[in-house]
Amino acid sequence: MxxxxxxxxxxxxxxxxxxxxxxxxxxxxxxxxxxxxxxxxxxxxxxxxxxxxxxxxxxxxxxxxxxxxxxxxxxxxxxxxxxxxxxxxxxxxxxxxxxxxxxxxxxxxxxxxxxxxxxxxxxxxxxxxxxxxxxxxxxxxxxxxxxxxxxxxxxxxxxxxxxxxxxxxxxxxxxxxxxxxxxxxxxxxxxxxxxxxxxxxxxxxxxxxxxxxxxxxxxxxxxxxxxxxxxxxxxxxxxxxxxxxxxxxxxxxxxxxxxxxxxxxSSINPVIVLPQALVARAESVARDLSASVVQGCGQFCTNPGLVIGVRSPQFSAFVQQVAGLINDQPAQTMLNAGTLSSYGKGLQKLLAHPRIEHLAGSPQQGNHAQPQLFKADISLLLDGDEVLQEEVFGPTTVFVEVADQAQLSAALNGLHGQLTATIIGEPTDFEQFGELTALLEQKVGRILLNGYPTGVEVCDSMVHGGPYPATSDARGxxxxxxxxxRFLRPVCFQNYPDSLLPQALKNANPLRIQRLVDGQPTRDAL
The missing domain is CATH 3.40.605.10 (Aldehyde Dehydrogenase; Chain A, domain 1)
Structure with missing residues (x-):
C-alpha cells in the first residue's frame, strides 16, 4: 500500500x-x-x-x-x-x-x-x-x-x-x-x-x-x-x-x-430551446436536458443553469416534462461539505426570491444534494437583477419564458459572459432565429447546436473560456x-547573426517547422 x-x-x-x-x-x-x-x-x-x-x-x-x-x-x-x-x-x-x-x-x-x-x-x-x-x-x-x-x-x-x-x-x-x-x-x-x-x-x-x-x-x-x-x-x-x-x-x-x-x-451556460424543436422532439430534449443538469451531481463548470424558451403551449408542456424528470432523479453526494453548503445557500436565494417559482425537487436533507428545478420571471434578466446571473453549483436549473423573438434577444443581451451557450432547434428555427449566433458570439466562448455543454473535448479547436465572469481573460x-x-510571450531579434539565433529562427530551419517568412507560410530553409 x-x-x-x-x-x-x-x-x-x-x-x-x-x-x-x-x-x-x-x-x-x-x-x-x-x-x-x-x-x-x-x-x-x-x-x-x-x-x-x-x-x-x-x-x-x-x-x-x-x-x-x-x-x-x-x-x-x-x-x-x-x-x-x-x-x-x-x-x-x-x-x-x-x-x-x-x-x-x-x-x-x-x-x-x-x-x-x-x-x-x-x-x-x-x-x-x-x-x-x-x-x-x-x-x-x-x-x-x-x-x-x-x-x-x-x-x-x-x-x-x-x-x-x-x-x-x-x-x-x-x-x-x-x-x-x-x-x-x-x-x-x-x-x-x-x-x-x-x-x-x-x-x-x-x-x-x-x-x-x-x-x-x-x-x-x-x-x-x-x-x-x-x-x-x-x-x-x-x-x-x-x-x-x-x-x-x-x-x-x-x-x-x-x-x-x-x-x-463562473458560468450559467444558457440553453435556448427553439419552438420547432419542441414540436418535433420535446420528449427527447427534456430527457437529455435533465440528464445534463444532474450529470456528476451538477458539479461541472458547463452545467446548464438557465433554460430559455418562447411562450407557447408546447413550452409549458415541456417545462412540466422536465419537472417530472427532475422529481424522479435521486439525491447524490457532493464533492465535499463546502460544496454542499454553497449549493444549499444558492438554492435558498432562489427559493426566497418573489419572482422565482420552485417547480420540482425534494427539500435538501442530510449530506446529499437534491436536484431542483425553478422558473423565473423574464423581468429578472431584463431588469439586471443579479440573482439569475449567479452560478448555483449543483444539480439545478432555472427556466425562463420569453414572450417573443425580440424579448429573447433582449434577455440574452442581459446575460453576463459565459463559457457556453446552447441552441436546441430544427433547420426552420435556425433560419427564423438567425441573429442568435452573432449575439451569442459576444457572450460566450463556445456555442453548441443540438448538444449539451457538459462534456468538453480536449483538442486543437476547443475553447473553454469566455468573457468575464466566465474567465478573467476571454482571449484564452x-x-x-x-x-x-496563455504562458508564452513573443520576443523579437533584430539584425542577429544566424549563429546566435534560436533554432526556430535559423535560416536552415533545422526544426522543420512552418514559419511566416516575408508574409508567406513556408517550411523551406532560407
Missing amino acids: TRILGHNYIGGQRRAGGTVIVKSVDASTGEALPHDFYQATPEEVDAAAKAAAAAYPAYRSLSAERRAQFLDAVADELDALGDEFVAVVCRETALPAARIQGERGRTSGQMRLFAKVLRRGDFYGARIDRALPERKPLPRPDLRQYRIGLGPVAVFGASNFPLAFSTAGGDTASALAAGCPVVFKAHSGHMATAEWVADAILRAADKTAMPAGVFNMIYGSGVGEALVKHPAIQAVGFTGSLKGGRALCDMAAARPQPIPVFAEM TSVGTLAID
Missing part, C-alpha cells in the same frame, strides 16, 4: 518544516482520513517559488523534443496508477470509479496532446521578415520573432476535477509545455490524490532528467496568497469560484510587477492546445 507522506514538494525534495496539520476527508462520510498534510510555511512557499525560478533557465532552454518526452513520461506514469489510486480519489471526492478512470485517461491524454504540440512546433509562432537594405527612404532590418515561456507559473487545483483540472491537469500540462516550471497549490478536497499524482510527475521528471524544481507542490490554506505575490511567479492558472478567482486577480494586479491570472470562474482557454498561448 502506498504511504502518503504529506510533505511539500520543493525543488525535487520533500519538506515539512511547519506545525499546522491539515486533513483530507472522506467525501461520503465526512470522516477525516488518516493522513497528515503539513501546511507550507512562508519559508517553504518562498523556497518552492525560488526552486521553480532556478529551474526555469535550464528547463526553457531544453529542446521541444526533450519537453515532449517529459510530458509523454508523465502520461505513462498517470496511466500506470492502478486500482488503489482510483479508490483514494473516489474516497476523497465521492465520484464513481468509472468517472475517475475516464478522467485519468483524459489527463494523460492532455499530456500527450501537448507533447504533440511541442513536436509540431507551431507554438513557436515563428515569423521572419528579412532585411531590405535597398528599401527607400529607409532600409528594413532583419527581424525575427518567436515565443518563449513566461517563467514560473502558480497553478491552483480545482475541486470538481481532481485529475483533469488539478495536479497534472490542463494548466500544469500547458505551462510545462510552454517551458514554464510549475508551483502547484494542492486543493484541500483531495490532497492524497494530489500526492499520488505529484509522485507520478516527479518519477517522470527523474526518468527524463528534468531540472530539479520543474514541478513543486505545496499544501495548506492561505498559502496561495503568498504564492501569487511571490516575485518569482510570472502567471497564475486557476479554476474555481468567482470570489476566489477575483481575489487572485486583484492580488496579482496589486503586485509591484503585475502578472496575468488566467482564472476560469483552459482546455485544448490553445491553452499553451
Whole structure:
C-alpha cells in the first residue's frame, strides 16, 4: 500500500518544516482520513517559488523534443496508477470509479496532446521578415520573432476535477509545455490524490532528467496568497469560484510587477430551446436536458443553469416534462461539505426570491444534494437583477419564458459572459432565429447546436473560456492546445547573426517547422 507522506514538494525534495496539520476527508462520510498534510510555511512557499525560478533557465532552454518526452513520461506514469489510486480519489471526492478512470485517461491524454504540440512546433509562432537594405527612404532590418515561456507559473487545483483540472491537469500540462516550471497549490478536497499524482510527475521528471524544481507542490490554506505575490511567479492558472478567482486577480494586479491570472470562474451556460424543436422532439430534449443538469451531481463548470424558451403551449408542456424528470432523479453526494453548503445557500436565494417559482425537487436533507428545478420571471434578466446571473453549483436549473423573438434577444443581451451557450432547434428555427449566433458570439466562448455543454473535448479547436465572469481573460482557454498561448510571450531579434539565433529562427530551419517568412507560410530553409 502506498504511504502518503504529506510533505511539500520543493525543488525535487520533500519538506515539512511547519506545525499546522491539515486533513483530507472522506467525501461520503465526512470522516477525516488518516493522513497528515503539513501546511507550507512562508519559508517553504518562498523556497518552492525560488526552486521553480532556478529551474526555469535550464528547463526553457531544453529542446521541444526533450519537453515532449517529459510530458509523454508523465502520461505513462498517470496511466500506470492502478486500482488503489482510483479508490483514494473516489474516497476523497465521492465520484464513481468509472468517472475517475475516464478522467485519468483524459489527463494523460492532455499530456500527450501537448507533447504533440511541442513536436509540431507551431507554438513557436515563428515569423521572419528579412532585411531590405535597398528599401527607400529607409532600409528594413532583419527581424525575427518567436515565443518563449513566461517563467514560473502558480497553478491552483480545482475541486470538481481532481485529475483533469488539478495536479497534472490542463494548466500544469500547458505551462510545462510552454517551458514554464510549475508551483502547484494542492486543493484541500483531495490532497492524497494530489500526492499520488505529484509522485507520478516527479518519477517522470527523474526518468527524463528534468531540472530539479520543474514541478513543486505545496499544501495548506492561505498559502496561495503568498504564492501569487511571490516575485518569482510570472502567471497564475486557476479554476474555481468567482470570489476566489477575483481575489487572485486583484492580488496579482496589486503586485509591484503585475502578472496575468488566467482564472476560469463562473458560468450559467444558457440553453435556448427553439419552438420547432419542441414540436418535433420535446420528449427527447427534456430527457437529455435533465440528464445534463444532474450529470456528476451538477458539479461541472458547463452545467446548464438557465433554460430559455418562447411562450407557447408546447413550452409549458415541456417545462412540466422536465419537472417530472427532475422529481424522479435521486439525491447524490457532493464533492465535499463546502460544496454542499454553497449549493444549499444558492438554492435558498432562489427559493426566497418573489419572482422565482420552485417547480420540482425534494427539500435538501442530510449530506446529499437534491436536484431542483425553478422558473423565473423574464423581468429578472431584463431588469439586471443579479440573482439569475449567479452560478448555483449543483444539480439545478432555472427556466425562463420569453414572450417573443425580440424579448429573447433582449434577455440574452442581459446575460453576463459565459463559457457556453446552447441552441436546441430544427433547420426552420435556425433560419427564423438567425441573429442568435452573432449575439451569442459576444457572450460566450463556445456555442453548441443540438448538444449539451457538459462534456468538453480536449483538442486543437476547443475553447473553454469566455468573457468575464466566465474567465478573467476571454482571449484564452483552459482546455485544448490553445491553452499553451496563455504562458508564452513573443520576443523579437533584430539584425542577429544566424549563429546566435534560436533554432526556430535559423535560416536552415533545422526544426522543420512552418514559419511566416516575408508574409508567406513556408517550411523551406532560407
